[in-house]
Amino acid sequence: EPEVTQTPSHQVTQMGQEVILRCVPISNHLYFYWYRQILGQKVEFLVSFYNNEISEKSEIFDDQFSVERPDGSNFTLKIRSTKLEDSAMYFCASREGTDTQYFGPGTRLTVL
Amino acid sequence: GEDVEQSLFLSVREGDSSVINCTYTDSSSTYLYWYKQEPGAGLQLLTYIFSNMDMKQDQRLTVLLNKKDKHLSLRIADTQTGDSAIYFCADSINSYQKVTFGTGTKLQVIP
Numbered sequence: 001e002p003e004v005t006q007t008p009s010h011q012v013t014q015m016g017q018e019v020i021l022r023c024v025p026i027s028n029h030l031y032f033y034w035y036r037q038i039l040g041q042k043v044e045f046l047v048s049f050y051n052n053e054i055s056e057k058s059e060i061f062d063d064q065f066s067v068e069r070p071d072g073s074n075f076t077l078k079i080r081s082t083k084l085e086d087s088a089m090y091f092c093a094s095r096e097g098t099d100t101q102y103f104g105p106g107t108r109l110t111v112l
Numbered sequence: 113g114e115d116v117e118q119s120l121f122l123s124v125r126e127g128d129s130s131v132i133n134c135t136y137t138d139s140s141s142t143y144l145y146w147y148k149q150e151p152g153a154g155l156q157l158l159t160y161i162f163s164n165m166d167m168k169q170d171q172r173l174t175v176l177l178n179k180k181d182k183h184l185s186l187r188i189a190d191t192q193t194g195d196s197a198i199y200f201c202a203d204s205i206n207s208y209q210k211v212t213f214g215t216g217t218k219l220q221v222i223p
Contacts, residue, residue, distance in 0.1 A: 105154035
C-alpha cells in the first residue's frame with residue numbers, strides 16, 4: 001500500500017540554524033500539508049499546498065517557515081532560523097482529489 | 113473545525129469494550145476522523161464518518177455520531193493489548209481543508 005514517507009526520522013539542530021524537513025507524498029496525490037505536534041500537545045495545522053502555491057496557512061506559519069515542491073516527488077518544510085519552541089514532531093500529509101489526508105510517520109525535530 | 117475536545121485517559125481490561133468520546137464545536141464539520149498514534153509512531157487513520165451518517169462499523173470499530181450534540185464516539189470491541197495507543201478525534205469542513213485534532217485519549221489496556 002502506498003505511504004507518505006518522511007526523512008529524517010529525527011533531526012537535532014542548534015538554535016538559529018536552518019533545517020529542511022523532507023517528505024515524499026503518495027505519488028498521485030496533488031494536495032500536501034504540514035502539521036506539527038509539540039510534545040504532549042495537540043497536532044496543529046501549519047500549511048497546505050496545491051498547484052505549487054500555499055492554499056492555507058495557520059498563524060504558526062510565519063516568515064521563518066517556507067514550503068517547496070522542488071521536484072515531482074519531494075515536498076519540503078524549511079525553518080529558516082530555528083528556535084527552542086520549534087522542537088516538535090512534524091507530520092507531512094498528502095491527499096488525492098476528495099479523499100482524506102494520509103499522514104507520514106513524522107520527523108522529530110529537537111532544537112538545542 | 114474550531115475546537116475538538118477529548119478526555120485524556122482511559123483504562124480498560126483486555127477483552128472489554130473501550131469507548132472513547134469526543135466533542136467538537138464546528139457545526140460545519142463534514143468529516144469526522146479517528147486516528148491512532150502508537151508510541152514514537154505517526155498518525156494512522158483508523159476510520160472516518162461523514163456528518164450525514166449516524167453510525168459506521170468496521171470490524172471491531174464502531175463510530176457513533178450525534179450531530180445535534182456534536183458528539184462523536186469510537187467503540188473498540190474486544191480490546192487487545194495491541195490497541196494501547198493514543199486515539200485522536202479530528203474534524204474538517206471538507207476533505208481539502210485542514211484537519212483539526214483533539215488532545216488525544218491515551219488508551220491503556222490491562223492484560
